[in-house]
Amino acid sequence: MNRFNALTPWHNCKGEINDFCERVAAAMKIKLLGIEMTTGQGVTLADLFQSIGETGGSPVDVGGHSRFTYVDKVDGYHVGLVITTKDHNKFLEFKRDKTTAKLEARDVSAGAKLADFNFFAINETTGKGIYQYYHQSCGVNLFGLLCKSFYEKLKKKRMDAAKATFKELTLKAEKQINKDYAGTLKWEILVRKETFDKMVSELKSIQAVTLAVSTLAYADTAFSPIALVAKNMSQRFTFGKGASVASVASSILQVAKATDVEGAKVEGVGDDGLEQIIKMFNTPDVFGEYDFDDIAQTMTISPLDFAKSSFLQSMIKVAKEEPVIKDIAKK
């Protein structure tokens, strides 16, 4: 046995460091991801974004950072900008030439904070849209939680208003109000078949899998000739805490390969400990990829005028060209 290999973790970690370097290199890219948002009863997406707009960009603390959200409506899309500010005021610069290397701490200019930006454009009708993301910015899950915090506030406000209309709130009326506002905001990342398996494998645990299959079958009729009809079937499988992610992921892929699966949805817990829903779609994983520096260069704007941003306009253009975003899915 090689003693060096056995004693030093460095040798074994080479792969991980290479992975890390690749991830850092990839982090310099801005990606456009597909997302889908669905609301519960009584509150629509339009209501949600209107309520976010009414806050006028007030900060909300989600995931340990302050998030400023600005929204607008452009060509049938709910568009928005999420600005995440970081608490630290210093950042490091690393300079290296042939002979020397130097790490230097720098200050953010007075009164300013380090910031990350995320644009989104969500189709009013379908609830599907595009979310712009880069490494260390506000992820899709955090964005979902941010929207959910507004959603829950609005829902509570409306439920309280509905309850206030009754002089004496009966149990029946309260149940009806709860029914009228049942459900909550849900969000899903849209991924294609090929990478679905990879994304599922990266989950920490899997809670449930829903498979949708559409087939042509003969319908047995009582009084007329038999005919072929399209049958949509959806099956949900739930798993206990001990279920192995690897075996579930490979089984899903096997089923997807063996049958003509129209769509699959996996509910699980991601690395960050947050609930994550991954939805398989016949769509590209990344609707566009841009160089961070190029886009950041154009970001010297007032957040209130974000709708005029050329990058957002190009995002809307991408969304309009994608059938999966603009077309209503067949139920």
Add this chain to the structure above:
Amino acid sequence: MKSQSLKVRAQVMLTYGAPFIVGALVFALCHYLERCGIANVADYYQKNMRASLFAGFLTLGSFLLSLKTGIVIKIKENVYDKPGYQEKVDEAQASGVKTTVYAPLRRLSKLLSAAVLSALLASMLQLTLGLFSIWWAAATCLAMAALALTYLLEAFALIQKNLWDWFEYLDDEAEKAKVVRKAAKDKAASQ
């Protein structure tokens, strides 16, 4: 005969049961009008409805009787007897559908017979039970008329559905013939 699927059983029960429900509702309405003194059901029925209902249902029943055989035979020859349709049934049976080639036609024929019989029975009742000036006799005649009318409407809807399927089948056949003609034409041109 193969056993029927649950869906087919439910369809058959609903189709045969719905006219009885309508008849029962009409009877209940007559009872309500009589009991509450809103109308003299027997008197009104005998003066204004009995004769028309007799003539109407006799005509409808006779007409449907003559039409029934024609409809069933035509659909049988043009859809059910075709090898293409019989292949479809084979495929359906292989995929687990509990049916036979002529099972739907047999059911349609039975339903048309029920419609004819109910129309003739309704017509006969107007001439027999309808003569008694008692509310329940009038109510029974009206309920039977409503039952027969519902059967006739159902028969009409089902004939329409069968004709629709027949035309769709003809369209498919025409499309297939078109493809064959085009292939023959291309072959002739290449020679």
